[in-house]
Amino acid sequence: MGIDELAAAAAAMLKQAPKGWRQLGGGDLNVVLALDLADGRAVVVKTGPAPRAEAAMLLAIRSADVPAPRVLAVSDRCLVMERLESAGGLSVAGWWALGEALRRLHETPGIAYGWECDYAFGPVPIRNAPAPSWPEFWAERRLLSDPESLPARYARRLERLARDLPNRLPESPPPVLLHGDLWAGNVLAAEGQLSGLVDPACYCGHGEVDLAMLNLFGSPGAGFAAGYGALEPGAAERQPIYQLWPAIVHLRLFGGGYVGLLDRLLVAAGV
The missing domain is CATH 3.30.200.20 (Phosphorylase Kinase; domain 1)
Structure with missing residues (x-):
């Protein structure tokens, strides 16, 4: 059209x-x-x-x-x-409001990991069928959802990591509502204040997924942590595991310029 x-x-x-x-x-x-x-x-x-x-x-x-x-x-x-109004970035108060808003989002319970339907980032499918455990969901629906689409050497490393996810991720964190694509470009602000979140790819899962994405291409500004609250122990170690999914998506959508990002995150995840 x-x-x-x-x-x-x-x-x-x-x-x-x-x-x-x-x-x-x-x-x-x-x-x-x-x-x-x-x-x-x-x-x-x-x-x-x-x-x-x-x-x-x-x-x-x-x-x-x-x-x-x-x-x-x-x-x-x-x-x-x-x-929505959109002009400029967030002030300290705006970052606090984003942290508080994200906390409310992550206090919204779901009944299972996943979503009522699959979705997509352009030609890259987002598979949202439920799985019995969170490590299984992250392995099968995210890291290994289309291993044949990646260079073989990276697919093998992802497979090794996936086998170890029961030792790396919580077995059954509460499934909460996720934005699913929370980077700075999907956070609108006007006069420093939060206008709203756009371009969601929602599903239910571990709240740290959204935090990992928000930290992938930058980091939240001053005020965000106070608005969101304390993180669970081990969040820093889990962050690169959760960042691998958007890295995979970017590699598939935009090509080899993102191979280095994928490699760095695999190293950070210890594989």
């Missing part, structure tokens, strides 16, 4: 005429538009692998009293949501 057609379709879903639109940056895997409507509303339109699934994820995040865009309309082709 072309950009003009997408804007017209989204406006029609809201029974409005489109006033103007522009493509937003950051859409490596999906088309994202800022759309202004004739009634004065400013919305965001996004394509994706499963717009209805993403709408359900945003609803789950908002139900946990965590800021995220309100879903205004959804179809099999696109998701229309409110446009």
Whole structure:
């Protein structure tokens, strides 16, 4: 679907005429538009692998009293949501608010590891079928979900790590709601304050997964730790194990420039 057609379709879903639109940056895997409507509303339109699934994820995040865009309309082709303010980064108070919001998210219980449906990062599937234990879920649904897609030498190291996960990860941490792709680009801020979380890939699992992702390409600012609270013993040792999944995804999506990241994390995980 072309950009003009997408804007017209989204406006029609809201029974409005489109006033103007522009493509937003950051859409490596999906088309994202800022759309202004004739009634004065400013919305965001996004394509994706499963717009209805993403709408359900945003609803789950908002139900946990965590800021995220309100879903205004959804179809099999696109998701229309409110446009949150976004300009600049978080202040100390904003980082504290993010920590507190993430704590609330991770206090939202699930009934099993995984999600009600599979999802995807573009062509990379996210397999969310339940597993009886957390180490088994992380091994089978994440680290070894598609080993044939990786260079053989790295697949073998991941297999060695997967066999040892029962000794490295908690057997049955409470399954809690995860954002699933929590990096700085998916945290919106305005005037230093938290506007909301976007682009979720939700499932239920160990809360440290989101923290590991947030620390992969940077680190949370001052105030975050106070807002989130104390971590469980051993979190630092588990962090590279959890960071391996986004490293695998980046390698598969964007190529060999991420081989070094994958290798460094495997070394940090002791394999």
